[in-house]
Amino acid sequence: MSTENTVADRLLEDARKKTAKSESPVLGKVALIVGAIALLVSPISIVGWVVGAGAIGLGAASVRRPAAAKQAKIAMVLGGLAILIGVFFFTLNVAMR
Numbered sequence: 747m748s749t750e751n752t753v754a755d756r757l758l759e760d761a762r763k764k765t766a767k768s769e770s771p772v773l774g775k776v777a778l779i780v781g782a783i784a785l786l787v788s789p790i791s792i793v794g795w796v797v798g799a800g801a802i803g804l805g806a807a808s809v810r811r812p813a814a815a816k817q818a819k820i821a822m823v824l825g826g827l828a829i830l831i832g833v834f835f836f837t838l839n840v841a842m843r
Contacts, residue, residue, distance in 0.1 A: 774814020774821070777804035781824030785831070791839070794832030801825030 781801035788794030805822035808814045 770811070771813040771817065773804065773808035773811065774817035777801060777808050777814075777821035778817045778824075780804055781821035781828070784828035785824050788828040788831035789835045791832040791836035794828045794835075798825040798828035798832065801828065 780797060784794060784797035784801045787797055801821050802825035805818040805820075805825060807818075809818040809822070811818075
């Protein structure tokens with residue numbers, strides 16, 4: 747009987763760890779920080795595109811977590827804005843030549 751309790755306890759502990767990991771807002775915070783950095787570096791067009799795409803990717807990965815969903819959506823918007831601003835400055839640079 748004690749073997750079954752040990753297995754059940756181990757499964758319960760694994761389930762609790764998985765739930766705690768999925769509710770962690772860390773990935774959402776990282777996505778938000780990368781989104782803010784993307785917005786700051788967006789006038790440098792290529793860098794803005796890469797960091798903006800990274801913010802969108804991190805936001806998409808963390809939007810499924812309930813604790814980080816709002817931050818993830820904000821990060822994806824910031825990443826999209828960074829890409830658009832990067833495209834604007836790239837086009838402006840090409841037009842000025």
